[in-house]
Amino acid sequence: MKIKKNYILAPGPTPVPPEVASAGAWPLIHHRTPQFCAIIKEVAQGLKMLFQTQHPVYFMASSGTGVMEAAVANLMSPGETMIVAQAGKFGERWGEIGKSFGCHLVEVKAEYGKAVQPTQVEEALKKNPSAKAVFTQLSETSTGCVFDIEAFGKVVAKTDALLVVDGISGVGAEPCFPDKWEVDCLLTGSQKGVMLPPGLGFISISPKAWKAVDASKSPRFYFDLRAYKKALDSDDSPYTPAISLLFQLKEALKIIQNETMEGMWARHSWLAKATRAAIKALNLELFAERPGNILTAVKVPSGVDGEKAVKVMRDDLGVTIAGGQGSMKGKVMRIAHLGYMDRFDITTAISALEIAFKRQGFPIKLGAGVAAAEDILWQDPQ
Amino acid sequence: MKIKKNYILAPGPTPVPPEVASAGAWPLIHHRTPQFCAIIKEVAQGLKMLFQTQHPVYFMASSGTGVMEAAVANLMSPGETMIVAQAGKFGERWGEIGKSFGCHLVEVKAEYGKAVQPTQVEEALKKNPSAKAVFTQLSETSTGCVFDIEAFGKVVAKTDALLVVDGISGVGAEPCFPDKWEVDCLLTGSQKGVMLPPGLGFISISPKAWKAVDASKSPRFYFDLRAYKKALDSDDSPYTPAISLLFQLKEALKIIQNETMEGMWARHSWLAKATRAAIKALNLELFAERPGNILTAVKVPSGVDGEKAVKVMRDDLGVTIAGGQGSMKGKVMRIAHLGYMDRFDITTAISALEIAFKRQGFPIKLGAGVAAAEDILWQDPQ
DSSP: OOOOOOOOOSSOOOOOOOOHHHHHHHHOSSSSSSSHHHHHHHHHHHHHHHHSSOOOEEEEEEEEHHHHHHHHHHOOOOTTTEEEEEEHHHHHHHHHHHHHTTTEEEEEEEEEOOOOOOOOHHHHHOOTTOOOEEEEEEEEEETEOOOHHHHHHHEEEEESEEEHHHHHOTTSSOOOOOOHHHHEEEETTSSSTSSSOOOOOEEOHHHHHHHHHHHOOOOOOOHHHHHHHHTTTTTTSOOOHHHHHHHHHHHHHHHHHHHHHHHHHHHHHHHHHHHHHHHHHHTOOOOOOOOOOEEEEEEEETTTTTTHHHIIIIIIOEEEBBBBOOOGGTOOOOOOESSSSOHHHHHHHHHHHHHHHHTTTTOOOOOHHHHHHHHHHHOOOO | OOOOOOOOOOSSSOOOOOHHHTTSSSSSSSSSSSHHHHHHHHHHHHHHHTTTSSOOOEEEEEEHHHHHHHHHHOOOOOTOOOEEEEEEEHHHHHHHHHTTTTEEEEEEEOOOTSSHHHHHHHHHHHHHHOEEEEEEEEEEEETTOOHHHHHHHHHHTTSSSSEEEEOTTTTTTSOOHHHHHHEEEEEEEETTTTTSSSSSEEEOOHHHHHHHHHHHSOSSSTHHHHHHHHTTTTTTTOOOOOOHHHHHHHHHHHHHHOOHHHHHHHHHHHHHHHHHHHHHHHOOOOOOBBBBBEHHHHHOOOOOOOOHHHIIIIIOOOOOOOOOOGGGGTTTEEEOOOOOOHHHHHHHHHHHHHHHHTTTTOOOOOTTHHHHHHHHHHHSOO
């Protein structure tokens, strides 16, 4: 068969809706014009809805790692203590960035796949009363585990420390209420729940955290949030913005507004439930202790070469999921149900997984996973 | 008339060719795949042609200012001396970034519109023998003046200092030979001569400068070039790249390869010549002492409100050029002939300028500028 369609079910980049994709080809307009300022005003409003915050959300041309650096460089000064509540690769990244900026690092760890407990964070704050901030993840993309940010918020709010949450894979898929939960800094990237290509980062800062921004002694220029604040106050951006990605953001936010945030979370939760039912029906094991709406990490069963299965799915079957990262390489396979996804994305992913495992001689009943997913996908009132 | 087309003749963003624009709407593929590595390999090769260098050119999701920060953060350590050879807003930006990173700043200035002389740089190096690097512009976008980078290279190469050139508006339009001219670091952005939307920055580093990268004590993570080098060595990128912009880059580089760099420079030079002939035919004055191929800055004549003329051109006539920046506000108008431009872009810009000036009662003979441009555009053997 010469025609093979490609399906992307990785936790970023995620599929882009056609209305959003085509906006990436719109003729550019100049960014220092009233016409473009009107677009900035519109997306700034939409980003508050996406972030569920009353505070401004700043956007910048960068990957998610760039806005993580923005959080560290703006909130921390060299020598200050950062607590990192981590259980995966992206938690470790907080520490790497912190070390690059001369911060003193206190790691609060759980095993890959587990959730860091709020009591662990509480204890670390007691032991380190001068800690400036707690850095963590809403969803640890490398394991699919979701942390209890609401509980973290309760613990951190009792202290002077700030709570900084990487919502890169979480925002849009997993409910998160930064103002209510007392999250001081929330950030995300464009290529996840927001349904855009990669290249934009977003970050919100609470009034409590702004004091730290003003006081920070870390060297910074491109990521200096004071410049973004000053510009956004007049519907502008400090440096040439990624105009075509902002056109796309405008279209994506319209889709999100139409679905509503509650609708987004419910759809993600429902697709996640169907995926997990399929995995269980195939007698496979889930990896994450507290799996979220973002992705389902499956333990690679004995008798299957996990890396090979991911490659076969991608190169032979046209279905891109993600393997394990770092120490999880070959041990997990991650199926994302993130962003622009509907029922048939899930049955496609499960069908491809069944075929790939069968090709390795793993005992699988073709269709058993798909049937279990369909049971949920078509009987659910969604 | 209800239909009004928009023409963009500002020095960034510049118009995007349709083949490049439509690639911005292509379905995404995952970035950690052999399929995407092949694209990185292809663009990495094309970027060497664009930069006219044998050394690798790194790309990152950021504005031009981001790669300027990458140059400072990777080459300088706090307390070290940077010489900034400047005569405009973007020269000043080098100093602002340097100060943010704790560098000791030595400014070598010329007035806005003038070119910094190589002898000034030579003198500054003699007075500051411990200077780590000279930072300057190939083309100062705020004035349209081009600096003699070849001569700067001769002066700097006699010392231990590095030569760092912001080629953001220059690369692609103005000949620049970093290897031959002993430029240690050259950088540009995507929304200029490269004919892409904004959102990508590019930077090359000479072997001499790599020693400084390895030795730099400036805090950096997202812009740390060591991570980009390690990744690019295996056709990869350290963080999620701006996939859709890289699809577009691949298409733009094909167009550039087809035109050839010599063809690009010749076209830009020829469009610049026609624009200047038009300005002179309208009895207007050029602003830059050493105008380049990028843009033509026109002095706003007495009796004309320059800011208003730019607004009328944009909002009433659909032709976006640029006004003056900073202290040049209202004093100059900048017509770019940069990127995806041909003959009729020039006559459109000149025609719109004639109309806008006439509407302010300025004595102008309609068509006189266009005629002078046509004389060059159609009699030239191009």
